[in-house]
Amino acid sequence: MFWRLFAINGLLFAIGTAILAASPATVSSPVLVTELPVLLVGLLLILVATAVLLRLSLAPLGELTSAMRRADLPGGGPRLAEGSGGDLRELVRSFNSMLDRLAAEHDDTAARALAAQEGERQRISRELHDEIGQSLTVALLSLRRVADRAPDALRPDIAGAQDAVRASLDDVREVAHRLRPGVLSDLGLRSALTALATEFAHSSGLAVERTVDADLPALPDEVELVVFRVAQEALTNVARHARASRAELTCTAVPGSVTLRVADDGRGGGHVAGAGIRGMRERARLIGATLSIEAGPAGGTEVRLVVPVEEG
Structure with missing residues (x-):
């Protein structure tokens, strides 16, 4: 970038110097009023040419800034065309490579997180089914034995407790099934x-x-x-x-x-x-x-x- 800007300015000054040397225009000392328009026109042409060439050279920076603002994971957003980068082609290529790398790392992290989530769901499902489910089943069987020996006055209460345990057991099985779809x-x-x-x-x-x-x-x-x-x-x-x-x-x-x-x-x-x-x-x-x-x-x-x- 430094050498590009240096070459642009050097070329413009060289062209201006050549034009002044080949033209019949002269500058007096002190400068005459009639010579001021010639100097101002030459300076204006140099400034305009410098601005146009610098704008063309630095245009990819504007596109790069806009792409940075739009970039968002996952995906990172659209990639910049490397052919439009000019002297900034390597910077554009590095930016696109960075987006690809970030998107790949994001996908890898998301895949690991989802895999860990599925593993945790399976673990919780097994614990619900094997431990809590079995404990509720044992409690339900114990209540059934108690109901067989209980007096008639307590049997409605025991039946209510059995229904509550049975409903909890069904809920546990449903949750376990949702966490781990064995089917x-x-x-x-x-x-x-x-x-x-x-x-x-x-x-x-x-x-x-x-x-x-x-x-x-x-x-x-x-x-x-x-x-x-x-x-x-x-x-x-x-x-x-x-x-x-x-x-x-x-x-x-x-x-x-x-x-x-x-x-x-x-x-x-x-x-x-x-x-x-x-x-x-x-x-x-x-x-x-x-x-x-x-x-x-x-x-x-x-x-x-x-x-x-x-x-x-």
Whole structure:
């Protein structure tokens, strides 16, 4: 950059000196009033030429500044064209390389975080099922034995306690199942989505219309888990925020992609990027999928996840 600016200024002064030397114009000492316009015009031409050349040389800095302001993880935003960098090409190339490196590190960190999250969910699910679930089962059996020997006056109270323990046991099993969808690893994505829609309809009281293709292509385990988690989070958002009366869950396949769609007839409105939506976006990005959250054609909200699938 230093040598570029030095060369520009040196060239302009050399050209100005050559023009003055070859022209019939002379400068008296002291300078005459009639010679001042010639000097001012020459100075103005040099300044204009310097400004134009410097503006062209430093233009990539403006683009680089704008790109820095727009850059945001994940992705880092659009990359600058290296061909437009001129003498700043190496700086532009370094900036693009920095964005690529930051995006790669962000993806790696997000993948590790999500993997740790899934591992923690499995651990908690096992503890709920194996420890708390078994403890509640033992308590339920103990109450049953007590009820058999208890006087008639205490049996209604014992029956109420049994119902409470039985309800807690069902809640624990449901939470454990949500944390670790065993049906996904045992029976595959289609069965897992079907079971998810059925359980959601039962727990929320909403009518759920589900359509899952019978011939979904085989997907890697991590991709199936992302599709399942996005469907789970989208349905959870419907129950919490949509105030809907019905929901739709569809998963269809076309050559080259699998599309998951979760829609509702709720109030719709702004979609604030909370932890759930950010988690869905992170998961989608890690498998190269496209996630969109938009207003549905008939109102409500539509979540659409498009997963690319390699042919064969």
